């Protein structure tokens with residue numbers, strides 16, 4: 008058995024499980040998995056100290072593909088599950104993985120409140136602007152004219168702007184990455200995990216099956232021209248006016264993470280009953 | 286007249302009249318004197334103000350249900366009392382006390398033809414600096430039930446200590462004035478003296494539930510407010526941290542249940558409390574906790590349904606959703622407390638069962654026992670404390686099987702942080718290692734495992750309350766148990782022997798135990814507070830019943846009373 012010391016010298020491969028992903032060949036999520044394992048290795052975290060929590064979708068299958076603890080829960084509720092875990096187990100590193108349908112549609116309310124609550128965890132949304140797992144329906148980030156069986160001729164609806172929503176709701180760290188650049192993504196993920204409070208990382212991760220057009224993202228993405236700001240208004244303005252392909256850390260806040268003190272038991276149970284005694 | 290079994294008194298007043306305060310103080314004074322009692326409050330839909338009534342029943346024995354009609358009704362004023370409608374009934378031998386300036390007695394109360402006495406409570410209060418009419422009413426009530434004046438005065442001093450000397454004096458003066466005014470009033474009823482001075486508790490079902498949770502080992506709660514369950518969460522909020530626990534307010538019930546699943550996955554026994562609408566939202570994730578084998582406790586304090594229903598009134602109509610709500614075959618635990626004191630035991634037991642069996646437990650309490658306050662004997666300290674089978678020493682990496690099929694069906698659970706135990710908890714059908722699969726054999730094996738662990742467990746005698754003998758058995762559950770017990774007692778006085786069967790464990794069903802309980806009975810009378818006779822249908826589905834089965838069922842909010850049950854028993858005797 009390996010000791011903690013040996014483990015600190017982990018290689019990315021040590022964070023991978025032996026389970027073969029169900030993903031389509033070429034799916035962006037393979038690269039996200041690679042970025043996860045590289046980030047964990049860079050941080051030197053023992054795999055048993057990390058929990059990857061997810062909902063439902065192709066992207067949400069990621070926990071079991073890591074060699075960390077994982078929770079593959081129900082559709083849209085991963086952030087709440089992770090909050091309950093982290094506040095009771097602040098010793099663990101909690102990473103939440105989601106998709107644009109899981110995180111912004113069915114789980115939208117939890118997204119707002121997780122940003123506002125600012126529990127120390129990292130939220131990674133693999134945005135492919137489509138519901139991959141259910142075979143190609145529009146999500147809250149799908150372009151208005153994108154034609155699907157469920158939205159013939161497109162939805163006609165304006166896509167939702169998750170990064171700005173996160174800023175407005177109080178996220179403490181906001182970044183955008185592209186799955187096709189796993190080294191950069193790994194570096195941003197490591198930063199996000201290190202940063203105290205709720206860190207939100209949106210990873211553009213192509214669905215090659217239902218959005219073959221997203222293969223072009225490789226040529227569209229570019230580094231953000233300026234570094235992260237600590238001014239949420241400035242960050243929001245930049246994000247609202249960029250072309251959607253600015254990559255990098257866009258905002259770093261300094262809000263104190265929410266962590267109710269888990270104190271050791273200091274009162275006898277019989278003390279609690281006193282108020283009922285006559 | 287001789288000693289009475291119990292005395293019931295109601296205080297009625299418009300918003301701000303202080304009827305509820307008077308009721309609470311009377312209950313406390315009576316229990317200080319050694320009696321037991323029950324207090325329910327009924328208020329209008331207004332958030333503040335509006336009409337309010339405090340309804341009490343006092344006795345020298347445990348009181349677990351309200352009377353159908355009140356012996357004494359004190360109207361501090363009658364302004365909006367008509368809105369209570371049939372909820373507050375009096376008889377022609379009741380005593381009605383009103384204020385000449387308190388408005389007209391509502392017709393449904395007046396028509397009983399009860400003796401009516403006028404006491405100018407408002408004017409008497411005016412004569413006292415800062416005096417209040419509800420203290421006059423309290424004094425009247427204390428005198429009528431023959432409480433020692435000194436006991437009552439001492440209680441006021443204790444209760445109002447933070448309000449200052451002047452407030453204490455004003456209240457005491459009011460109480461004395463009321464006490465004196467009732468000097469010549471004769472109430473023919475007189476309570477039997479309490480048997481002996483015992484240690485008494487004054488507690489509501491919701492508070493008892495919360496304490497039971499902590500006693501059982503709960504150290505994390507997630508909270509989304511809903512009537513009539515909020516008090517459980519509000520009791521836990523300041524108290525959990527005192528024992529090293531945490532409470533998190535959730536954005537909704539979908540979040541609340543997932544928060545407790547996450548915390549429990551991390552090794553912390555966890556609970557949330559809600560009512561029907563919240564339970565409806567939690568159902569999908571209850572299935573997740575069942576499939577992923579995460580112990581959690583969900584308390585449902587039932588109110589009138591469906592939909593928003595009647596938030597402030599009791600009903601027993603969430604049985605179906607609690608037992609059958611989940612999609613797929615999702616065996617879990619459903620238990621129901623039978624009295625205010627039993628809320629403590631049953632919740633504690635639920636924590637113990639959930640932890641032992643690694644599955645969700647639903648505690649079906651209801652508005653009646655949840656929000657009523659009782660003076661009861663101090664509940665016994667029981668030894669049920671959640672003990673989860675844990676995997677702590679993982680010998681070889683990759684060898685750990687979270688969902689191993691072992692003898693009992695319960696497989697040791699590892700907590701994150703344990704080296705070599707890494708696995709992914711999953712709601713997808715999985716193998717013993719937790720790896721998703723859609724294979725028939727794994728599906729069958731894990732369904733069998735989750736069923737068998739519940740079926741094989743030794744639940745002990747707590748599964749049901751079984752009392753009495755007799756060819757006829759009354760079968761009931763939850764908060765109706767007290768009323769049924771009292772009706773059976775009345776039947777016994779009439780020389781009719783009837784037995785009581787009240788399952789505390791509703792799911793998984795206990796066919797062998799139930800069969801033993803009804804062995805030799807030829808008739809059953811099922812009593813439940815549900816329009817659709819959900820409990821009756823549940824019994825039909827899970828148990829072999831004797832030839833003749835009758836049902837006394839009704840939706841809320843009108844409680845099923847002792848005389849009604851007694852009548853139903855007497856109609857079925859022989």
Ligand SMILES: Cc1ncc(C[n+]2csc(CCOP(=O)(O)OP(=O)(O)O)c2C)c(N)n1
Nearest residue numbers: 063064065066082106107108109138139140
């Ligand atoms: C309550 C519920 N509703 C619907 C579904 C079906 N469903 C599974 S995945 C999914 C969408 C996933 O989309 P996204 O989060 O973008 O993930 P992707 O597959 O694109 O990675 C839906 C609607 C479900 N599993 N549960």
Ligand code: SF4
Nearest residue numbers: 031034065139214215
């Ligand atoms: S459907 Fe799309 S998102 Fe899902 S695995 Fe295939 S390529 Fe990836």
Ligand SMILES: [Mg+2]
Nearest residue numbers: 106107135137
């Ligand atoms: Mg998607």
